[in-house]
Amino acid sequence: MITDEYAERFTLLRPLLFTIVYEILGSATESDDVLQDSYLRWAEVDLATVRDTKSYLARLVTRQALNALRASARRRENYVGPWLPEPLLLHEHDASADVVLAESVSMAMLVLLETLTPDERAVFVLREVFGFNHHDIAAAVGKSVTTVRQVAHRAREHVQARRKRFEPADPATTARITEQFMAAATTGDVDGLLSLLAQDATWTADSGGKTTAARRPVVGAEKVAALLVDLFRIRRRMPDARIETVNCNNTPALVAYRGDHLEGVFLIEIADSKIANFYAIRNPDKLLTVMVPRQISR
Numbered sequence: 328m329i330t331d332e333y334a335e336r337f338t339l340l341r342p343l344l345f346t347i348v349y350e351i352l353g354s355a356t357e358s359d360d361v362l363q364d365s366y367l368r369w370a371e372v373d374l375a376t377v378r379d380t381k382s383y384l385a386r387l388v389t390r391q392a393l394n395a396l397r398a399s400a401r402r403r404e405n406y407v408g409p410w411l412p413e414p415l416l417l418h419e420h421d422a423s424a425d426v427v428l429a430e431s432v433s434m435a436m437l438v439l440l441e442t443l444t445p446d447e448r449a450v451f452v453l454r455e456v457f458g459f460n461h462h463d464i465a466a467a468v469g470k471s472v473t474t475v476r477q478v479a480h481r482a483r484e485h486v487q488a489r490r491k492r493f494e495p496a497d498p499a500t501t502a503r504i505t506e507q508f509m510a511a512a513t514t515g516d517v518d519g520l521l522s523l524l525a526q527d528a529t530w531t532a533d534s535g536g537k538t539t540a541a542r543r544p545v546v547g548a549e550k551v552a553a554l555l556v557d558l559f560r561i562r563r564r565m566p567d568a569r570i571e572t573v574n575c576n577n578t579p580a581l582v583a584y585r586g587d588h589l590e591g592v593f594l595i596e597i598a599d600s601k602i603a604n605f606y607a608i609r610n611p612d613k614l615l616t617v618m619v620p621r622q623i624s625r
Contacts, residue, residue, distance in 0.1 A: 333374070340384055343457075346625060348362060351445075352399075353413065356615060369387060382459070393449055407536030409544060416618060417432075425625065451482035453467060458625075461475050496600060504597055509581075525602065528551045530554055533610050537611055538611065568585050578596055580594045592617055594606040594608075
C-alpha cells in the first residue's frame with residue numbers, strides 16, 4: 328500500500344516533473360533517466376515528512392537535473408557542429424492552449440536557455456514557467472533566497488534581451504503555411520519557397536558529426552531555399568523515402584524516413600506569418616525515442 332502511494336503521487340505529477348527536467352536539460356532521453364533516478368530516491372522518503380508533494384518532487388527532480396546538466400557540460404563543449412535540444416513529440420495541440428507552456432518548450436526558447444548558466448536556467452524555468460516561490464527554488468538549487476532573487480532577475484533580463492517577440496501563428500495559419508511549404512519544397516518551386524521564408528530565415532542542423540549535415544547555420548532566404556530544393560531533390564530520387572508531418576515542441580515538424588529508418592526531424596518555426604527558422608535534428612542519438620509521444624504540463 329505504501330509503495331502504491333509513492334507511485335500514485337509520482338505518476339500524478341509526472342507530466343509536470345518531466346516538463347521541468349526537459350526544459351532544464353533539453354533532452355527527453357536524459358529527462359527519462361533523471362525521473363527514474365528521482366523516483367528511486369523518492370521511494371526512500373518518509374511520506375509523513377512531506378508537506379507538499381508537488382514542491383518536494385519539483386525540488387528533487389531539479390537537483391537531479393542540475394547534476395545531469397553539469398555532467399554533460401564537457402560533452403557539449405566538444406560537440407561537433409551546432410547542438411540542438413532533442414525534439415519533443417506532442418499530441419496534436421497538446422500545449423497550444425497554454426501560451427506560457429507552449430513558448431517554454433519551443434525550440435527557440437530551449438536554444439536561448441542554452442546560453443544561461445545551469446543555475447540561471449533552473450531558476451528561470453522554475454520561476455517564470457512554473458511559478459514556484461523563491462523559497463522552494465532556493466531549496467531546489469541549494470542557494471539562499473537572496474541569491475535566487477538575484478539569479479532570477481539576471482536570467483529574466485538575459486532572456487528578455489535575446490527573445491524575439493512575434494505574434495504566434497494561429498492553427499489555421501500554421502496549417503496553411505506548412506501545406507504551402509510542402510507543395511513548394513516537393514516540386515522545387517524556389518519562388519514559392521522565397522514567398523514563405525523570412526528574409527533572415529535560418530537553417531540550423533544538429534548531426535553531432537555522425538551524419539551528413541551543415542556544420543554551421545545557413546542564413547538568408549535565398550540560401551535556405553536553395554538548400555531545401557537540393558534536399559528534396561535528393562529525396563525524390565530515393566524510392567523508399569517518405570516524409571510525415573507531426574507536432575514537435577508545439578510547432579510543425581517533418582519526420583523523414585528511408586524505409587523504416589528514421590533519418591531526421593525538421594522543425595519549422597513560423598513567426599509573423601513567415602518561416603523564420605528550421606531546426607534539423609539528424610544526430611541518431613537524439614532520434615532514439617523521438618517518436619514516443621510525451622505529455623507535458625505546468
